[in-house]
Amino acid sequence: VARRSRSSSDSIGKGLGDDAYDIELKPTFSQQVRGLLMRRLVYAYRNWVGTLAALLIPMVVLLVLLGFQKAAVSIGDATSLTLRPSSNPYKAGPSGHIVAQWSTVDPFVVTVARNGQPLPSIDASLPLTNAEAHACSLLKPYDAIPYEPNTPPNSTLNNALCAGILRFSASLLGEDTAWFEVTALGVTSRSVFADMTALHMTPFALAGNEPLTVVNHPLPHTASQFSNSLTNFAVTFTVGGFYAIALTVVASTLLSYMMMEKTTKIKEQLYVSGCGLLPYWTASWVFDFFFSLIAVCLTFIPLRVYEVNTYLQSDNQAAVWALLVGFCFATPPFNYLISVVARTSTIATYMRIASSILGGLVGSFAISLLFFAGISPLAGLILMWIVRIFPTYSVAQGLTTIFFTGLQNIGAGSFTPKPFDSQILRTCHDTTINDINGGPFEVCFFVAGDDVIMLFVYGVVYFGLLLFLDYKLNDDKWNPDRDLP
Incomplete structure (x- = not known):
C-alpha cells in the first residue's frame, strides 16, 4: 500500500499558528x-x-x-424737579451744586461748598437727637468704616458719622431738591432725596476707604446716568x-x-x-x-x-x-x-x-x-x-x-x-x-x-x-x- 506523502502546503500550514490567518480590521482608539x-x-x-x-x-x-x-437705567423721570433758593439754607438755585464731605480724618466736621466756594460747615460733634439716633440704629452706616484690624468700633466716630451725614441730608430735604450723588468704589450713584438719603449710600463709599462725597444735582438727572465712573x-x-x-x-x-x-x-x-x-x-x-x-x-x-x-x-x-x-x-x-x-x-x-x-x-x-x-x-x-x-x-x-x-x-x-x-x-x-x-x-x-x-x-x-x-x-x-x- 502506497503511503501518501505530506504536501508542502500542509507543512507550511502546520508551521504557522492559528492567529496568523486573523487580520486586525477594527480601527484603533x-x-x-x-x-x-x-x-x-x-x-x-x-x-x-x-x-x-x-x-x-x-x-x-x-x-x-x-x-x-x-437703556432702562437711562430713561428720564416723568417729573422734572428743580431747586429753588428758598428751599435750602444755602440759597442754591437750579445752577448751583452743594458739595459736602465727611472723612475719618476730621470726623466732627462736614465741610460744605457751593460751586467750589466754601460755605459754613456742619457741626457733627453735638449729640444725636432721638430721631437721628433712630435713623442711625436702623441703617448702621458705621459698620462700613474700615477700622484697623483688632480695633473695636469707636462709638464717638460712629455718632459723628451719623450726625454729620444726617444733618447735611436734612438741610437739602426739600420737595423740589432733585438729586444727590455719592461716589464709592469708582461707581457714582444718583438718587432722589425723597426716596433715599445720603445715609443709605454711606457704607458703599466707606468700603473703599475714601472720603464720602455727597453732591446734590438740582437739574433733572437720570438714576445711574453716565458719570465719571466707567462702570x-x-x-x-x-x-x-x-x-x-x-x-x-x-x-x-x-x-x-x-x-x-x-x-x-x-x-x-x-x-x-x-x-x-x-x-x-x-x-x-x-x-x-x-x-x-x-x-x-x-x-x-x-x-x-x-x-x-x-x-x-x-x-x-x-x-x-x-x-x-x-x-x-x-x-x-x-x-x-x-x-x-x-x-x-x-x-x-x-x-x-x-x-x-x-x-x-x-x-x-x-x-x-x-x-x-x-x-x-x-x-x-x-x-x-x-x-x-x-x-x-x-x-x-x-x-x-x-x-x-x-x-x-x-x-x-x-x-x-x-x-x-x-x-x-x-x-x-x-x-x-x-x-x-x-x-x-x-x-x-x-x-x-x-x-x-x-x-x-x-x-x-x-x-x-x-x-x-x-x-x-x-x-x-x-x-x-x-x-x-
Whole structure:
C-alpha cells in the first residue's frame, strides 16, 4: 500500500499558528476619535449657516440684553424737579451744586461748598437727637468704616458719622431738591432725596476707604446716568444672569445635535459599525469643548462695548476666563447625560432649559440674595453647594459673587478677597456676616474659586456617569462582537 506523502502546503500550514490567518480590521482608539472628529467638522462645514449662528448668537444675546439694561437705567423721570433758593439754607438755585464731605480724618466736621466756594460747615460733634439716633440704629452706616484690624468700633466716630451725614441730608430735604450723588468704589450713584438719603449710600463709599462725597444735582438727572465712573452699577449687577441666558443658547445647540444623532438612528449605526463607547463620547467632548470655547470667547465683546470693567480687571478677568473654560469642560458631558436619559428632543430641551434658566439665572439671583443680602446666609451657602451641580449656575454664581465682593465691605480691612478664593483649597478668609436680623454668621469667605473647581470636578463626574449609563442602557448595541440577527 502506497503511503501518501505530506504536501508542502500542509507543512507550511502546520508551521504557522492559528492567529496568523486573523487580520486586525477594527480601527484603533485614536483612529476612531480622528474619524469621528472629522465627521463632526464636515457636518459643521456643510451646515455653516447654523454653525455660524450658534457661535454668534450668545454674543448677540449679551449685546442685546446689556443694551436693554443700559437703556432702562437711562430713561428720564416723568417729573422734572428743580431747586429753588428758598428751599435750602444755602440759597442754591437750579445752577448751583452743594458739595459736602465727611472723612475719618476730621470726623466732627462736614465741610460744605457751593460751586467750589466754601460755605459754613456742619457741626457733627453735638449729640444725636432721638430721631437721628433712630435713623442711625436702623441703617448702621458705621459698620462700613474700615477700622484697623483688632480695633473695636469707636462709638464717638460712629455718632459723628451719623450726625454729620444726617444733618447735611436734612438741610437739602426739600420737595423740589432733585438729586444727590455719592461716589464709592469708582461707581457714582444718583438718587432722589425723597426716596433715599445720603445715609443709605454711606457704607458703599466707606468700603473703599475714601472720603464720602455727597453732591446734590438740582437739574433733572437720570438714576445711574453716565458719570465719571466707567462702570455702570446696574449693568454689572445683571451680567451673571445674562450670561446664564447666553450660555443656554450654546448648550442647547450642542444638545440638539446629540439628540438628532440619537433620534435619526445615526448613533445606532455607529454602534453597528463597530464604534466604541469611549471613542464616540471622547470625540464628541473634544469637539463640543472647542466649539463652546469659541462661542464664549466672543462674549467678551459685549463686556468691552459696555465697559463692564468689574470683569475686565486683570485678576477678575482671569477668574471669568476660568469660569467660562470650566463651563466648556462640564457642559458637554452634562448634555450627553440628558441625551441618554431623554427619549425625545422635546423632553431634552425642557430639561436643558430648566437646568440653565432655573438653576443658572433664577438660582444665582435668589441664592445671592439669601447669602449676600443677609436674608439667610446659612441657607444660601447650603443651596449654593447643592445647585453647583448645574454648570450654568456655577458660572452665573461666580460672576455674581465677584460683583458682590467688590461692592460690599468684606473683611473690613482685615483681609482683601481675591477672585480665586476657595473654601475647598482653604484660601478663603474667616469673617462674620450679619443676617437681616442682626445675628452673626461665621463663614470662611470665598469668591469664585469653588465654582471654578466644581465645574471641572463635575465635568469628570458627568463623563464617568455617562459612560456607565450609556453602556448599561445600550449594552446590546455597544458590543461590536455580538451576534447579529
